Amino acid sequence: MQRLGRAFRTASRYSTAAPAESTAWHNPAAVLHRANDLRFEHHDLPEEIPRGYVRVGIRALGICASDLHYLHQGRIGKAIVDRPMVIGHETAGQVVALGPEVTGLEVGNRVALEPQVPCWHNIYPRAGRYNLDPGMKYFATPPVHGALARFVDHPAYQSFKLPDNLSFEEGAMVEPLSNGMQACRRGEVKPGKSIAILGAGPMGLNALACARAHGASRIVITDIRDDNLPLAERLGAWKALHTPMMSPAEAAQQLTSLLPPYGPDTVIDCVGHESTTQTAIEAVAPGGIVVQVGMGKDRANFPVLDVVFKELDFRGCFRYTNTYPICLELVSEGKIDVSSMITHRFGFSAEEIAAGISSGCLWKLSLINSNKALKSRASTLL
Incomplete structure (x- = not known):
C-alpha cells in the first residue's frame, strides 16, 4: 500500500491486481483517513449501478x-x-456503463461531473437553490466520497456532455469556473457595471473571467501578492493592483479613486479575511453589492454603519446552481480560457499524485489520465 504521511513519504509500489474471484469493478483511489494521512488503496465499486446513475472513468481532475x-x-x-x-471534486471523464433508466447519455460520452447531488426533499431544490439543500451530497465533503479514483458513479442528470472542442481537462475546470459564475450572479454583474474583485487566486480569477463574459465595463482585481496579477490582466482585468501592507481604508481608497465618483458597483471578496471584508464594505458604492465568497474566521468585525448608511446589499455566495451548461458554452465558444489558469500538471499515478500534492508549489493542479482503455475493469491508474 502507498501512504502519504505527515512527511509525504512514499512506500512500496501499490499493486493494482484485482482479486480473481471478485465481481466488483477494481477501483484504486486516493483515500484520506485523517489529517496528513492520504493512502492509495482499493475502493471497489459493485457490479450494479444505481438507478439513474452512470459509471464514469475519470480522465482529468483538478486539485x-x-x-x-x-x-x-x-x-x-x-x-x-x-x-x-x-x-x-473537480472532474471530467467518459461514461463506461449505464445504470437502469438512464436517458440522454450513452457509453462513450465525454462528460463533466457537477459534484452536487441534492436530496430533493425540501424547498430549496424546488426553488432553484439546490446549493442550499441541507441534504446535499457533495464530492469529497465528509462523509461523501470524491472522484480521485479510477471510476465513480454519478447521477446522469448531473453529468454534462462535453462539447467536441473541449478537453477533459477543460471539462474538469468548469467546476471552479462555476463558483465564479455564481459570484457574478449574486453580484448582479452586467454590462456597464464596475466590479472590484479582492484576491487573485483561483476563485478570484474565475470570478474575473465570468465578470468579463458578463460584459462588466471595468474590472479591478487586487492581491497582496503580485505573481498572479499578469494573468489577471490577460484574462481581462482593467486594472490589477498590488496591495501589500495596505490598511483596509487605504485599499478602499485605491479602489474608489480608480472607479470614480463613488467606487465599484459590486465588490466580490474572494479572500474572506476580516481586512478584505472591511475593504469591500468601505470601497463599494452606495446602493452597491458586496459578495462574500472567501471564507475566513467564523466571526469578523466590519463597519456596520457603512452597510446601513450606504444601504448596501451584503450577500453570501455558497457553491453554485445551474451553472454547468452556461460555463461549458462560454468555454466552448472561446469566451473564457480555463486552461490558462492551470499551472501544474501531473499524471494519474500514485507517485505523481503524491509528488504533486507534496510539492508545495500548487496553485491550480490538474491530474491527467492518459490511459484510454476505460472499459477495462482492471486498471493501472494508481
Missing part, C-alpha cells in the same frame, strides 16, 4: 484548495474527516 485543507487540517469548519474519504 482544489479545499482538498489540501482537508489533507492538512482534517476538516473545514464543521465538516470533519472522521472516516476514510476519497478526495477530489
Whole structure:
C-alpha cells in the first residue's frame, strides 16, 4: 500500500491486481483517513449501478484548495474527516456503463461531473437553490466520497456532455469556473457595471473571467501578492493592483479613486479575511453589492454603519446552481480560457499524485489520465 504521511513519504509500489474471484469493478483511489494521512488503496465499486446513475472513468481532475485543507487540517469548519474519504471534486471523464433508466447519455460520452447531488426533499431544490439543500451530497465533503479514483458513479442528470472542442481537462475546470459564475450572479454583474474583485487566486480569477463574459465595463482585481496579477490582466482585468501592507481604508481608497465618483458597483471578496471584508464594505458604492465568497474566521468585525448608511446589499455566495451548461458554452465558444489558469500538471499515478500534492508549489493542479482503455475493469491508474 502507498501512504502519504505527515512527511509525504512514499512506500512500496501499490499493486493494482484485482482479486480473481471478485465481481466488483477494481477501483484504486486516493483515500484520506485523517489529517496528513492520504493512502492509495482499493475502493471497489459493485457490479450494479444505481438507478439513474452512470459509471464514469475519470480522465482529468483538478486539485482544489479545499482538498489540501482537508489533507492538512482534517476538516473545514464543521465538516470533519472522521472516516476514510476519497478526495477530489473537480472532474471530467467518459461514461463506461449505464445504470437502469438512464436517458440522454450513452457509453462513450465525454462528460463533466457537477459534484452536487441534492436530496430533493425540501424547498430549496424546488426553488432553484439546490446549493442550499441541507441534504446535499457533495464530492469529497465528509462523509461523501470524491472522484480521485479510477471510476465513480454519478447521477446522469448531473453529468454534462462535453462539447467536441473541449478537453477533459477543460471539462474538469468548469467546476471552479462555476463558483465564479455564481459570484457574478449574486453580484448582479452586467454590462456597464464596475466590479472590484479582492484576491487573485483561483476563485478570484474565475470570478474575473465570468465578470468579463458578463460584459462588466471595468474590472479591478487586487492581491497582496503580485505573481498572479499578469494573468489577471490577460484574462481581462482593467486594472490589477498590488496591495501589500495596505490598511483596509487605504485599499478602499485605491479602489474608489480608480472607479470614480463613488467606487465599484459590486465588490466580490474572494479572500474572506476580516481586512478584505472591511475593504469591500468601505470601497463599494452606495446602493452597491458586496459578495462574500472567501471564507475566513467564523466571526469578523466590519463597519456596520457603512452597510446601513450606504444601504448596501451584503450577500453570501455558497457553491453554485445551474451553472454547468452556461460555463461549458462560454468555454466552448472561446469566451473564457480555463486552461490558462492551470499551472501544474501531473499524471494519474500514485507517485505523481503524491509528488504533486507534496510539492508545495500548487496553485491550480490538474491530474491527467492518459490511459484510454476505460472499459477495462482492471486498471493501472494508481
